[in-house]
Amino acid sequence: MERIEHRACFDGWQDVYRHESASLNCSMNFSVFLPALASRKKLPVLYWLSGLTCTEQNFTTKAGAQQYASRHGVIIVAPDTSPRGQQVADDMGYDLGKGAGFYVNATQKPWAAHYRMYDYVVTELPELIESEFPASEARSISGHSMGGHGAIVVALRNPGRYRSVSAFSPIVAPAQVPWGKKAFEAYLGPDRTAWRQYDACDLVRSAAEKLPLLVDQGAADEFLETQLKPHLLKASCEAVGHPLTLRLYPGFDHSYYFITTFIGNHIAFHAKALHG
């Protein structure tokens, strides 16, 4: 593991590390914000999963999360969104291949050799963080768009592993929308039963743990009707009594200007669960 960026930010350090990932079989970057308090004691960790086309940089440079992480004593870890490198399969589209890992373990050629973002996020990355940084085993997870999908799926499938989960503008029903169908067809193959383990609307119906979902969505989001469809998650949650807070904000779109406006609320929400 090599530290490739190290920058003072608020009372802590905004760092970027590169390491060899066994799950993904390639070199990967992740960013980590360490509040000052981390020099004296272990702190809980909020994992942030980014959306299509992003790297570890987008959330780190644009969300303005560090001030809240510093205030609440929470480490934030933001991985890249796919395996990387010349040997890694890719696609011409922005919504498949590099920058579009969809947080699944691919089973189909040519993707299966590297595209195992589910294992990376659930197992490998937390093991690395908890062994190499002053991180406790208290974990929460959040994300945006494709990363909001990833956060909810990862939390629902791993009862007890996360203290809280939230999402901005998540793809809640990937098996039913163009982005998700394209990615799942490629990564998981045509058999739609394999898709269900990565579809939040499906998973919530059989969730072993009723971890409350916090979802914020811009009402002027250009992808709201075609790709995001939060009403489908609402219907699934209502059908089984899964707790959901779904907030719709007039005027806000799909950009980081939406995230930066409300990330303080999300970090306060996670900090309460993490320190509670």
Add this chain to the structure above:
Amino acid sequence: MERIEHRACFDGWQDVYRHESASLNCSMNFSVFLPALASRKKLPVLYWLSGLTCTEQNFTTKAGAQQYASRHGVIIVAPDTSPRGQQVADDMGYDLGKGAGFYVNATQKPWAAHYRMYDYVVTELPELIESEFPASEARSISGHSMGGHGAIVVALRNPGRYRSVSAFSPIVAPAQVPWGKKAFEAYLGPDRTAWRQYDACDLVRSAAEKLPLLVDQGAADEFLETQLKPHLLKASCEAVGHPLTLRLYPGFDHSYYFITTFIGNHIAFHAKALHG
């Protein structure tokens, strides 16, 4: 004037406009953050000048200034850092030509045809803002690095025009450092007497108005010793009794992680002068 971006952010709108600039003889972008309060009354304006290689986007996406502008009822306007377009002269270096206008009026070929950022920032842009937006004539100015140089020079040369001025990591003595000497030689020619009207350390010695300077500088800034040299500004201010607050922050570098940490302080400082 055409609005090319319009995004809800905190209680207001983060917009980007494109217009034909008469000073620069080309099409230019600038960003403007309009707090909600601007729909009911005219608000004062903080102008932000960015550093080398930047466009109107860097500060707008990375500084996290909107939350403070919203809280204090201040409009923020961030122009691009040079003329743009295929017809505009350029240089292979990142520190001359496009992205490196240095906030001067160039007098030398091939630069003089477009590189008039001083006139653009001092006159054309405020006239446009004050005629087209709910902006009062209360103005403040700030900036980073090359833009910190621009902010201080513009404020010192225009007594009464700005209520307050501040800078992050400014180039305070461009006539004495590599970045400034390269730019001034090209834009203003070899006669160094022409350089003095754009050198903060020179200008402060004969400033007609003792507008207090607020300068924040990271002590781990990679350009501190070679390009920034804030001790030269301190010496000039002390020589003539010009009020200066110069704060050095251990650990902080030249990046936007430094700016985002302290932009709230700067906006509060400007808001006090603007609303006072």
